Amino acid sequence: MRSQTYNFCSGPATLPTAVLSKAQAELLDWQKMGVSIMEISHRSPEFTAVAKKAEQSLRQLMSIPDDYAVLFMQGGATQQFSGVPMNFFGLCEGKQAGYVDTGIWSRKALDEAGRYVDARLVASSKDSNYTRLPESWALDEKLAYVHYTPNETIGGVEFPHIPDVGDIPLIADMSSTILSRPIDVSKFALIYAGAQKNIGPAGLTLVIVRRDLLDATPHSALPPTMNYRLFDENDSMLNTPPTFGWYLAWLIFDWLIEAGGLTAMGEVNSRKSARLYNYLDASDVYHNPIHPEARSWMNVPFVLKDESRNAAFLKFAEEHGLLNLKGHRSVGGMRASLYNAMPEAGVDALIDVLTKFAES
Ligand SMILES: Cc1ncc(COP(=O)(O)O)c(C=O)c1O
Incomplete structure (x- = not known):
């Protein structure tokens, strides 16, 4: 039993008690294998079945269209601050990467992108001390993509709607809002999120990306562990994934499905x-x-x-x-x-x- 507390931590955050209890009950002897799920090969049929079911449940929950890859990666959302411009470097040739500044996390994403591509601000709410959403957006055909942070975890600022950027590929750091309400995935080129808020324990990072964008950068230019195409081709099993976090995420996806x-x-x-x-x-x-x-x-x-x-x-x-x-x-x-x-x-x-x- 957990003592009666409520944990308001911003992340790693509280997890559903029902899910933790299930994981606890299954911990020592998973599926009568005599070992825990942490102790089996990620390439075993038992674990690959878990991985597949986790993806299916997430696709069902978020109504993810078939032309999107779902990648279970590592390195946190911070790694995606670099992963996005690295994988979309090719799109940015002769163009700029647009960033919307609504607070600390979006600013960090912008600063990191500037190391790889010509990154510029397209909108900012700095003049309101980040207490509002940006009012005017400078969108033009020079933009290869627009990145924004739908929920600023530190400032407590959230976009109630998906911003309209026309045909420009839209990229979102959904770390602290993913799975909190329905969203139309088809409006995005790419969504990423660190797991440790609404998905599961820290260590897993989710990337949902439109497959036609997977070859924007020559593969030889990317480290394998940052390469979306390689992850997609290898069912996110390029190297050893965080198996326990992946399993817990599956339990959480199914807990959400059961909750409606x-x-x-x-x-x-x-x-x-x-x-x-x-x-x-x-x-x-x-x-x-x-x-x-x-x-x-x-x-x-x-x-x-x-x-x-x-x-x-x-x-x-x-x-x-x-x-x-x-x-x-x-x-x-x-x-x-x-x-x-x-x-x-x-x-x-x-x-x-x-x-x-x-x-x-
Ligand atoms: C919106 C947002 N982006 C990025 C991060 C950084 O995530 P990570 O620690 O997984 O790299 C956080 C962490 O809280 C966050 O809330």
């Missing part, structure tokens, strides 16, 4: 975040700085109007079983991450503790 899929999950996530924002907006003690149109469903940063009480609040919250509410070190304050595995009861418990602390 992404439509049902989106409704729950919308309710959870609305309840917390409504509480914060009505409060004299707490404040969320993000414009309502740009508020994240997944990461809710907030500050105490009297910031000298931050440490006391975090201690109080922990004493009441609410863990990891400290904001990112670069911005301070507090942040409640409400990923799929955070039940509605966790938000109720948080509001209860916020209320008790405000009255103390």
Whole structure:
């Protein structure tokens, strides 16, 4: 049994208790093989069946069209900050890579791309101190692709809709919003996400990419572990993959399917975040700085109007079983991450503790 706590960590994040219990029950003797799943070859028929089922479940959940490859990679989303411009280098010849700046993560993606391609800003919300979405976008035919971050995990800023960039290939770092609501994959050239929020444990990185873009860069120019085409051709088994993370991701995909899929999950996530924002907006003690149109469903940063009480609040919250509410070190304050595995009861418990602390 887990003690009754709620973990609001931004990532690695809380995982569904039902999934952890299943993994625990299966841990020592997986499928009566007398070993755990961590101890078998990734090339065994038993593991390749898991890998296949994980991909099928993800394709079902996200309605991924057949002309998209689903790659299970490593290196985190940070590796994709380099992987995207490296694999799309060929597209960028005589063109530019466009980046939308909505905060810390999108900025990092832009800075890294600049090492490989001619990368430029196409939109920024810096002038609002990243509390809004960018208003004007400089799109033109010189752009080889546009990259954006649908959910800024640190700032708590999320795009409610997919931006319209016309025919320009659209690339998204969905690390902290993937699987939180339905999205139309066909609107994207490429989606990537580190696993450690809504997918599973850290160590796995998901890349969903339109297959006609896989040969944009000569293969000899790419390290094999960064080469999307090679990963696709080898069913993501180019080298030893993070097998346990892949297996847990499969269990999580099936947990989501059983819970009603992404439509049902989106409704729950919308309710959870609305309840917390409504509480914060009505409060004299707490404040969320993000414009309502740009508020994240997944990461809710907030500050105490009297910031000298931050440490006391975090201690109080922990004493009441609410863990990891400290904001990112670069911005301070507090942040409640409400990923799929955070039940509605966790938000109720948080509001209860916020209320008790405000009255103390
Ligand atoms: C939106 C976003 N992009 C990129 C990253 C970096 O991910 P990783 O640590 O997997 O490289 C994070 C991490 O939290 C993130 O939230």
